[in-house]
Amino acid sequence: xxxxxxxxxWWLIFAVLVLMGCGLGLIDSATHSFAVSTGKSWHFxxxxxxxxxxxxxxxxxxRFDYRILKNYATPFYIFNVLLLVAVMLFGHTxxxxxxxxxxxxxxxxxxxxxxxxxxxxxxxxMEKRIEWLEDFKDYIPVxxxxxxxxxxxxxxxxxxxxxTFIAILLGMIFVSGFKYRWFAYCSALFVAFMPxxxxxxxxxxxxxxxxxxxxxxxxxxxxxxxxxxxxxAIGSGGLFGKGWLEGTxxxxxxxxxxxxxxxFAVVGEExxxxxxxxxxxxxxxxVWRGITIALNAEDDFGTLLAVGVxxxxxxxxxxxxxxxxxxxxxxxxxxxxxxxxxxxxxxxxMLIALLLNIxxxxxxxxx
Numbered sequence: 603x604x605x606x607x608x609x610x611x612w613w614l615i616f617a618v619l620v621l622m623g624c625g626l627g628l629i630d631s632a633t634h635s636f637a638v639s640t641g642k643s644w645h646f647x648x649x650x651x652x653x654x655x656x657x658x659x660x661x662x663x664x665r666f667d668y669r670i671l672k673n674y675a676t677p678f679y680i681f682n683v684l685l686l687v688a689v690m691l692f693g694h695t696x697x698x699x700x701x702x703x704x705x706x707x708x709x710x711x712x713x714x715x716x717x718x719x720x721x722x723x724x725x726x727x728m729e730k731r732i733e734w735l736e737d738f739k740d741y742i743p744v745x746x747x748x749x750x751x752x753x754x755x756x757x758x759x760x761x762x763x764x765x766t767f768i769a770i771l772l773g774m775i776f777v778s779g780f781k782y783r784w785f786a787y788c789s790a791l792f793v794a795f796m797p798x799x800x801x802x803x804x805x806x807x808x809x810x811x812x813x814x815x816x817x818x819x820x821x822x823x824x825x826x827x828x829x830x831x832x833x834x835a836i837g838s839g840g841l842f843g844k845g846w847l848e849g850t851x852x853x854x855x856x857x858x859x860x861x862x863x864x865x866f867a868v869v870g871e872e873x874x875x876x877x878x879x880x881x882x883x884x885x886x887x888x889v890w891r892g893i894t895i896a897l898n899a900e901d902d903f904g905t906l907l908a909v910g911v912x913x914x915x916x917x918x919x920x921x922x923x924x925x926x927x928x929x930x931x932x933x934x935x936x937x938x939x940x941x942x943x944x945x946x947x948x949x950x951x952m953l954i955a956l957l958l959n960i961x962x963x964x965x966x967x968x969x
Contacts, residue, residue, distance in 0.1 A: 606664055611895065611961045617887035618954050621939035624881065625865075626650055629942045631847050632861035632868050635854075645861060645942050652944045659948075660955035668959040672903055675726035682719035685712045686754035693758075701758045713755050713763040714945035717914055718952055720751060721770055725906035728778055732902050738784050741775060759805055762933035766917055773913025774906050777896070815931040825932075828864060831857045832926045836870030836878070843874030861942040863934055866926045881940070885919045888938075888954075895961045904960045911953045 626649060630637075633645040671678075689712050693703050702709050727747050734740055748771055756764040800809065810825040818826040818833075835851035838844070849871035851857045860868050870878050892912030899905040915938055922937040924930030936943055938950045 606962050609962045611891050614891040617884045621884050625940040628865055628868050629861050632852055656948050656951035660951050663955045671722050672726035675723045678719045679723040682716050701760050711945040713760050714949040721910035725903055728906055729903045735778050762935040769913050769917035770910045773909045777909050811931050828858050829928050832864050832867040833928050835867040839871040839874040841874050843872045843877055846872055864926055865940050866923050866937055889916055895957050898964045899960050900964050908960050911957055
C-alpha cells in the first residue's frame with residue numbers, strides 16, 4: 603500500500619478533489635430555491651453521498667492490476683450491449699428520451715457506464731491487433747466493433763454519448779498509427795453523407811438545436827432559450843462574479859438545467875471570469891496528467907486505456923463549456939465532477955481510478 607501511495611499522481615487527485623468540492627458548492631447553489639421550498643437539500647445530499655461511495659470504490663480498485671481487465675473484455679462487451687438493449691425494452695422516458703432504468707429506488711443511466719465498458723473493450727480489442735493496423739482496411743473491424751453500442755445509444759436517443767464514443771475511438775486510433783490523410787478521407791466522407799444524416803438520422807429536436815446553435819434568436823423562447831439565458835448568466839458575472847448564491851439567472855430559475863448541463867453558467871455568473879478560468883485550469887491538469895500517463899504506460903493496453911479516458915474527458919469538457927457560451931450545439935453532455943448526476947459521477951470517478959491504476963503500475967520497476 604505504501605508503494606501505491608508513493609506512486610499516485612497527486613496532481614490528478616488534487617484536480618479531481620477540487621472539482622468535486624466545487625461541484626458540491628455549485629449544486630447547492632443551483633438547487634438552493636428547490637431546497638428552500640422543500641426544506642431538503644436533496645440534490646446536495648445525494649451527490650455528496652455517492653461522491654464518498656465513488657471515492658471509496660476508486661481507492662479499493664487501486665489494489666488490482668488494470669491489466670486483468672483485458673481478460674474480461676468479451677463478457678464486458680456482451681454485458682454492455684445487453685444493458686443498452688434493456689434500456690430500449692424496459693427503460694423509462696424522461697425529457698423526451700428513453701435513457702434510464704429504475705433499479706430499486708435509484709434511476710441509472712446505462713449509457714454513462716457504457717463509456718467505461720467501451721474504453722476497456724476497445725483497448726483490449728485494439729491491443730491484440732496493434733501490430734497489424736497498417737492499412738485503412740485493417741481498421742474496419744475496429745469501426746465495426748463500436749458500431750452496435752453506438753447505434754443502441756443513438757436510438758435512445760442520446761446524441762451526446764454517441765458522439766463521446768466517436769471521440770474515444772478517434773483518440774485510440776490516432777495513437778495506434780491512423781494516418782492523417784485517412785482522417786481527411788473520413789471527414790470528407792462524413793461531409794458527403796451529411797444530407798442523409800440530416801434527413802434520416804437526426805431527430806427534429808436535434809435539428810432544431812443545430813439551427814439554434816447557428817442563430818439562437820431563431821427560437822428565443824424554445825430551443826434557443828437555454829443558450830440565451832446561459833450567455834446572459836456568464837456575461838453578467840464579469841471578472842469576479844456576483845458571489846455564491848447571488849446569481850440572479852440561476853437563483854430566480856431563468857437558467858434551465860442549471861445544476862446539470864448548464865452548471866458552468868452558474869460558475870460564470872457567481873464566480874466570474876476568475877472562477878471560470880480556475881475551473882478550466884483544473885480540467886487542464888486532468889487532461890495533462892492523462893496524456894502523461896498514456897505516454898508513460900508500460901504496455902499498449904495501458905496507453906490505449908489512458909488515451910480513451912483522456913479523449914472522453916476532453917470531449918465532455920470542450921462540448922459542455924462550448925455549448926454554455928454558444929460556440930457548440932446543445933447536446934446534453936454533463937461537465938465532469940461539476941454537473942449533478944450519480945451515473946455520471948460514478949463513471950468519471952471510475953475512469954480517474956483507471957488512470958491512477960495505470961500510473962501506479964508504470965512505476966513498479968523502481969522497487
